[in-house]
Amino acid sequence: xxxxxxxxxxxAMVTSFAQDVVAPRVAEYDAAEHLPKDxxxxxxxxxxxxxxxxxxxxxxxxxxxxxxxxIEAMSTVDHCLGVLMSMPSALVGSGLLAYGTPEQQKTWxxxxxxxxxxxxxxxxxxxxxxxxxAMETTYRRDGEGFVINGAKTWxxxxxxxxxVITFATSDRSLGRKGVSAFVIPIDTPGLTxxxxxxxxxxxxxxxxxxxxxxxxxxxxxxxxxxxxxYRIAMGAVExxxxxxxxxxxxxxxxxxxxxxxxxQERVIGGTAIADHQMTQAKLAQMAVEIHAARLLVRxxxxxxxxxxxxxxxxxxxxxxxxxxAQRVATEAVQIHGAYGVSPEFRVGRAYRDAKVFQLVExxxxxxxxxxxxxxxHPRR
Ligand SMILES: Cc1cc2nc3c(=O)[nH]c(=O)nc-3n(C[C@H](O)[C@H](O)[C@H](O)COP(=O)(O)OP(=O)(O)OC[C@H]3O[C@@H](n4cnc5c(N)ncnc54)[C@H](O)[C@@H]3O)c2cc1C
Numbered sequence: 001x002x003x004x005x006x007x008x009x010x011x012a013m014v015t016s017f018a019q020d021v022v023a024p025r026v027a028e029y030d031a032a033e034h035l036p037k038d039x040x041x042x043x044x045x046x047x048x049x050x051x052x053x054x055x056x057x058x059x060x061x062x063x064x065x066x067x068x069x070x071i072e073a074m075s076t077v078d079h080c081l082g083v084l085m086s087m088p089s090a091l092v093g094s095g096l097l098a099y100g101t102p103e104q105q106k107t108w109x110x111x112x113x114x115x116x117x118x119x120x121x122x123x124x125x126x127x128x129x130x131x132x133x134a135m136e137t138t139y140r141r142d143g144e145g146f147v148i149n150g151a152k153t154w155x156x157x158x159x160x161x162x163x164v165i166t167f168a169t170s171d172r173s174l175g176r177k178g179v180s181a182f183v184i185p186i187d188t189p190g191l192t193x194x195x196x197x198x199x200x201x202x203x204x205x206x207x208x209x210x211x212x213x214x215x216x217x218x219x220x221x222x223x224x225x226x227x228x229x230y231r232i233a234m235g236a237v238e239x240x241x242x243x244x245x246x247x248x249x250x251x252x253x254x255x256x257x258x259x260x261x262x263x264q265e266r267v268i269g270g271t272a273i274a275d276h277q278m279t280q281a282k283l284a285q286m287a288v289e290i291h292a293a294r295l296l297v298r299x300x301x302x303x304x305x306x307x308x309x310x311x312x313x314x315x316x317x318x319x320x321x322x323x324x325a326q327r328v329a330t331e332a333v334q335i336h337g338a339y340g341v342s343p344e345f346r347v348g349r350a351y352r353d354a355k356v357f358q359l360v361e362x363x364x365x366x367x368x369x370x371x372x373x374x375x376x377h378p379r380r
Contacts, residue, residue: 001305007066014070017046018077026078026204030349033197035080035160035204043081044115048074051089051113053097058110059088064301068246072294075250076257079353080204082250083156086243088112091361092119092157092165094239095181095232099224108163108183120186121240122152122166122210123233130366132167132233133176137212139168146222148182148190148215158193159206161186165236166210167229179229182221190215201353202360238311240361241318242304245297248321248357249290255332255350256286262336262345273335282335286328293321312374319367322357329354 002010021042029036043049052067053059062070067089075082087093088109096109111117128134137150148168155164163185169178184191195208224232260283263274273279296317303310332347333340341348358364 001063002066007069010062010066011069011073013046014048014073015076017042017048018074018081022074022077022081027343027346027349030203031343033199033203033206035084039081040084040115040118040160043085047115048085049088049113049115051085051093053088053093053109053113057097057105057113059113064242064304065298068242068297068301071243071246072250072253072297075247076254078204079247079251080202082243082247083202083205084118086240086247087119087121087157090239090243091121091236094236095165095223096183098235099181099228099232100183101220103220104183104223111162117162118157118160120155120157120161120164120210121236122155122164123237124152124154126151126153130363133179133230134172135167135169135179136172137166137168138172139170139180139182141170142216144219146182146217146219148184148212148217150212152210152212154196154207155193155210156202156205156207158186158195158208158210164191164210165223165232166212167233168212169229170226176230177227179233180226181223181229181232182217183223184212184215184217184221188215188217199356201349201356203352235309237361238309238314239304241314242297242300242310244357244361245293245300245314245317245321248318248325248354249293249297251350251354251357252286252290252293252321252325252328255328255347256283256290258345258347259283259286259332259335262339266337279335282331286331289324290328293317293324296320312371315362315367315370315374318361319364319371322354322364325350325354325357 050060052062055061071082125135139146139148167179167181171178190213192211195206263279266273300310300313300317303313329351333351336347339345
């Protein structure tokens with residue numbers, strides 16, 4: 001656990017990198033729908049992919065509170081880079097950490113945490129988005145190995161990933177108990193990708209389809225034991241939700257910062273719009289909601305630092321922070337008037353991205369269901 005001063009120093013370092021190096025370039029690479037390689041290399045050199053992965057496995061060994069805080073800091077400028085910062089600790093790496101063999105950790109997790117390679121996590125399928133256990137991708141045993149057939153969709157990082165962690169069932173009638181997890185090198189014969197272009201938001205990230213057609217794997221591709229897949233997927237998305245929530249808070253904070261500045265600069269008929277009480281009320285509401293979302297993120301991070309599962313904390317933080325980001329970004333465009341839709345200001349991009357936070361890593365409807373379930377049917 002870092003001291004408060006050490007955490008603050010790391011946040012300051014990420015903030016100045018985000019503002020000095022990333023900010024001048026985001027609009028351009030958002031329009032180009034591509035993350036610049038040299039930016040990722042600079043992040044690698046700063047150790048920004050190490051996250052909560054233990055130091056002896058090549059990571060930074062951060063506590064979750066610090067990890068969430070640096071992702072928030074990056075996301076005040078560009079949350080898409082926050083996605084990449086989180087993947088080794090969350091969606092892609094957490095299964096490798098909890099279930100990987102020493103060989104799998106050495107081959108995939110260590111270079112991932114060092115920023116030498118990137119990975120992708122393929123959970124969502126065309127016909128089973130919110131209901132992961134209903135997946136249609138299947139595997140069968142083939143001697144010591146496995147053969148996988150099926151398709152995943154909306155999978156992020158397919159342009160830069162060296163491997164995909166994905167999930168398949170041996171028997172659909174077994175539901176979640178039939179699901180196993182696999183680590184598949186991206187160049188494995190039978191695996192093909194097809195990126196989606198011109199998305200509403202999250203444009204610099206490359207998301208698309210992963211097709212698996214008679215993909216033959218050796219025994220070393222199995223993550224955990226057969227039947228562990230659903231648990232691995234849920235553990236990974238739980239970690240991922242902390243990151244989504246941190247990124248949503250960062251995006252909202254960036255909008256508020258812009259609004260505070262713009263409202264004082266924009267003078268209409270001799271009056272700065274910041275002098276209107278209605279503008280002040282909007283700023284105050286934004287500030288309170290962002291603060292509340294940040295506290296939920298910290299609460300979730302602390303629960304994870306305590307070593308426990310944090311299912312409900314993660315759902316609360318993700319759901320609330322995503323809703324706050326969407327409300328704040330909408331008001332931010334409103335405060336900027338017509339300039340809010342101009343590429344000259346970044347609140348328009350935040351508005352497009354904020355909507356997507358309500359969809360990814362479990363839609364906000366699913367999180368409401370999960371939170372309600374924890375109330376109505378508490379786990380003992
Ligand atoms: C930019 C982007 C990046 C992504 N990256 C990844 C990735 O890297 N890996 C990955 O695996 N996935 C990824 N996803 C997919 C994402 O996780 C899914 O979109 C999400 O889980 C929802 O699934 P779906 O889109 O199929 O929606 P559906 O499940 O079809 O849901 C459609 C609507 O129905 C509602 N709904 C569904 N079931 C219920 C219910 N039981 N009760 C109430 N309402 C319900 C939903 O809330 C939603 O409003 C990404 C998506 C996007 C947009």
